[in-house]
Amino acid sequence: MGSTERELNQEHQVLRRTLSERHARVVRLDQDDLEFDAEYEQLVADAARLIGFENQLPARLAEPKRKRSEQFVRWSWRAEAAVSAVLIAAVFLLGNTAWWLVVLVPHLLATLGGCAIKVTAARHATQAKVAAALHALCLLVALVSLGVLSVWFIIAILAGWFLIGVASDDTEAAKGRTL
Template identity: 50%
Template sequence: MGSTEQKIEEQLAQLQQKVGARHAEVLKHSNDDQFTVEYARLVNVTSKLVEFEKTIPERLAEPDRRRSERIVTWSWRGEAVVSAVLIALVFIFDRSAWWLVLLVPHFAGTVAGCFQKVDAEQHRDRRFGAVGLHVVALLMALISLSVISQWFIIAAAVGWMLVAGSLTDSTGADPKGARR
């Protein structure tokens, strides 16, 4: 069992123990004036337990979310650097400036992707998008360096659509969280 699960179980057990102790106090004072006070304490502790139980799935997903966040952040940053290098290579190799029409939007897209948020619900989709980004960036590098045919630009465009699709959630919200 991981440390996260162990911590959650310990906190849950403590809250359950508190509820049990408060329940015992309520039962002791079932026929006197102290009953109302003890019952209010029992309700308070029980509400804390219920609120904690609501957060358990998010707490369990947190280590995976943090891992995804690191993968996503460094993937997008790395590919932004690669894109900048490809733009520089256009000038170094004295290539046609028309390559900038392809490379500058790719660079802008990778830089914009560096600032996305990775939340608990969509962290796996964002990780998938970051891995897909590596494939698209490899295509862009191979195309711009004339290693493969320029017809692969179509594959790169399709790849960008798939990567962009992984950045939107199923509720129709955009990557920054605003509703459409």
């Protein structure tokens, strides 16, 4: 169990113990006692704190994984944007035809746009997979633009851009839900 999980477990146990102790005090009191109302209000407040904590628990447990995914996604998009810029420079340095810019400039713009993607707790795993797929797509772009692979692989590049674009889109329509 990680330190975050251990800390959350300890906090949960404290809240449960506090609620249990408060409940034991309320049960011992007679409803006509002056203390009963105050103790009962505290019991309800303690129960509300415990319920609130338990509602936040899944997100708090997922936070370390989300942060790792966020770093991976951010640096993946940044690295691929840098590779795209290097490929554009390589077109000019190697004396290749400027037609490759038709492929490379949109790739650069797409990867620069991806740098601003917000990594959410609900979609961090999917976004990390998309970032990993981006590496494969960028490798394909590099191999095609440097002449290692046939120009016909541009079809695969376009399909890859489409799939990554759909997977990166986190609008309600992309999730299959209607507004």
